[in-house]
Amino acid sequence: MRIAEGFINIAEAFVNFVYPPVCSTCTRNLIRGEAYICAKCWNGFERVAPTETIIQTIEEKFLADEAIDKIDSVFLFEQDPRVRTAVHLLKYNGAEVIAEKFGIYIARKIVDDEKLSMCNAIASVPLHDARKRERGYNQSELIGRSISKELQIKFEPNILRRVRQTQTQTLFDAEGRKRNISGAFDVEERFLPEVRGRKILLIDDVITTGATIRECARVLKDNGAVEVYAASAAITI
Ligand SMILES: [Zn+2]
Incomplete structure (x- = not known):
């Protein structure tokens, strides 16, 4: 050996x-x-600078329907091709090391935020089991684990479950994405105690229109979460 x-x-x-x-x-x-x-x-890498205009744009775009109570992200997805390369590596080349790095950047950015860092648990946007088997891992889950390790907040990878396989969101416009993702998630009965009355930080790799993460947040709220926050490695604003 x-x-x-x-x-x-x-x-x-x-x-x-x-x-x-x-x-x-x-x-x-x-x-x-x-x-x-x-x-x-x-x-x-191009960052999401904490200027008033950017914060306002993000809040108007992603918090309007009140499913998510607060949101933050580290890198700009559309503006920097290098960020897109990093995300691509994470998704298709099995680069788990990229997920860890993204998690560290997110943790550093939100560590002093009185909401995002004060959640009871971290969860991630789930992949359908078939997709997860195909890829071997869920990239958002890996990022969530990394943040959990950095911030010492409990990670709950299973509180949200994807019950329906959906077509890739990139095929649709904003309205179509909302329809495509509707009813795709639920909370299993046995995880309800982890959701009811809790504040949950939801993690995704990239947030584009926000349709997916908003639907996840809505499902958590419908199942009794008091607040849902969202964070991602990259965002389209
Ligand atoms: Zn380089």
Whole structure:
């Protein structure tokens, strides 16, 4: 076993020497401790700046129907192609390390927020079981776990369940997305005590129109949650 591991390490070192891993967004060689994306790129990603106009835009777009009580996000999805690359890696290349990083960024941003960081539990937007099996993981759940670890808040990955497989939201306009996602989630009876009277922070990887996360929030409220907050790695505003 030791010998085999040693051999793999040598083989890996050789491959890394001949083909050094490069940053997926700027193609510079990665250094030790970096994976997929270099530190410089992470630090340079376009952020959701806490200016009055941006906060107002976000509140008008995502909080209007009062399903979600407060929302925050770290990176701008549309404005920065590097952010889209990171999200793509997270979804399709099994880059769980990206999820961890996103979780750390979200945790750092919300740690002092009197609502988002004062929730009773963290939950994530669920994937349908078939989709999760196909991908091997739910990227939003991985981000939720990372935030939970950072902030020491309980993570409840199963309080929301996706009961209906839906078509991908990108096929629809805002109205169509709302219809497509309606009735897609529920709370299992045995998880009701975790929802009733609680304040829950819901996590998604990317929030675009907000139709999905708003529907999740509505279902939590219908099942007795007192407040529902939302946070994501990236957002379209
Ligand atoms: Zn880079």
